[in-house]
């Protein structure tokens with residue numbers, strides 16, 4: 001498993017390697033390493049002096065040592081000297097623990113950047129091989145001799161001629177997730193993905209038995225010190241000792257705080273008692289909260305991590321299907337207020353999410369079924385292939401762990417992509433609300449007691465599809481196949497014994513609180529959502545009546 005893989009920036013001098021690497025490191029909050037700088041530090045003299053006194057061979061020898069050292073790091077952005085990647089040994093050690101991005105530029109561009117630039121624009125002056133007459137020709141020759149090696153070693157090449165440093169950095173951040181994902185899901189059992197938000201970039205690991213790698217994984221992304229495991233009684237009774245042992249084996253000191261299961265624990269009072277505990281344990285900013293549990297534990301422990309000492313490290317270890325595919329990814333943390341759910345909270349991204357689907361074996365069946373609603377939602381709003389895969393595997397899903405891993409991995413990746421594009425719910429993230437407008441109404445109208453969240457979402461999606469149909473966006477066939485799939489997974493598609501007016505009232509209260517018109521997420525087809533704010537109350541009432549079992 002490649003955790004906290006490095007990003008290696010290779011290419012000719014003058015392609016902007018160091019500046020770009022520094023920028024990418026800053027954005028990801030990773031370490032920045034420039035191998036030329038390290039060589040200078042190591043030798044105690046300039047690169048020119050090394051070349052003069054020890055020749056190119058002496059330089060390469062030092063460089064090899066520095067590269068080896070750098071390649072053992074994690075979460076580092078490494079700018080390589082222009083010739084470093086040509087060395088087989090360097091390439092092997094770097095490629096094993098990182099992705100290699102090669103920056104390209106035309107000879108003219110390189111010439112301009114190296115020899116005609118503004119005197120203030122310093123950088124490392126590492127061009128002993130280009131000294132002499134007719135630099136343009138020398139660049140051309142040297143570059144030609146290296147071109148094959150650059151092209152061959154790169155996972156990704158970026159042509160930088162017309163790009164600013166910032167634009168190249170953008171490109172690298174984008175390409176990284178593509179490279180990481182390329183070819184991996186399914187075939188080698190890797191169903192993991194990355195979340196890349198402005199505030200933090202982090203891996204989401206999905207796999208069987210990953211709980212046993214929790215400690216090592218946390219070390220690999222640079223965490224150390226004390227782990228505070230926050231969990232609920234149910235989950236802790238199953239996995240508490242195991243996780244404690246795993247963390248201790250990896251060198252962490254471990255303390256734990258266990259709350260009662262259920263939504264009632266998501267309160268400011270509970271958060272306060274955790275603060276008291278953390279202070280009593282002398283927890284510092286360098287320590288880590290490990291939130292092991294369902295959505296309740298993740299929200300509560302995440303909220304504490306976000307606020308204690310203005311924020312300490314957070315690792316999400318979701319154990320419910322809902323938390324694995326939804327709540328643990330994207331950084332929404334918070335607690336309830338007596339006047340409403342999730343009224344107090346923040347966006348606070350974890351350092352890592354680790355989902356071991358084997359923990360689902362102890363999840364109560366009704367909770368598992370509820371989680372499927374969110375998985376099906378991802379198919380509906382973003383991925384027709386996932387939807388069809390769910391149709392084809394509805395029966396096998398409960399038995400076959402490889403299938404389970406793929407589906408959870410894919411769902412997590414969809415959520416990761418959406419929150420990466422829209423960390424704070426200003427745009428695309430609204431699509432995640434498909435089925436949720438009615439669901440929230442149903443939940444609130446029944447004081448959050450009758451439905452599990454996914455059950456309400458299931459009914460809400462049937463309603464949203466019906467509205468989509470009435471507005472002329474969706475065919476009845478597609479609406480029917482959505483309903484069928486929900487039923488196949490054992491989810492409710494209707495409600496009973498609730499007054500439609502109560503549901504509408506609850507929805508209107510919600511709308512008032514937001515002070516703007518309701519943005520309905522509707523469907524045009526499987527995988528093709530649209531946002532619409534022109535749904536009339538009359539239509540909603542009609543659809544709710546339709547959903548109500550007579």
Ligand code: ADP
Nearest residue numbers: 234261294295296297319320322323359362363
């Ligand atoms: P959700 O994850 O659906 O938001 P909760 O955090 O309340 O909701 O979890 C739902 C219930 O399932 C809780 O009672 C919790 O203790 C229990 N639970 C969660 N994960 C597991 C698990 N892996 N094994 C057993 N029980 C679990």
Ligand code: ZN
Nearest residue numbers: 374436453457
């Ligand atoms: Zn939801």
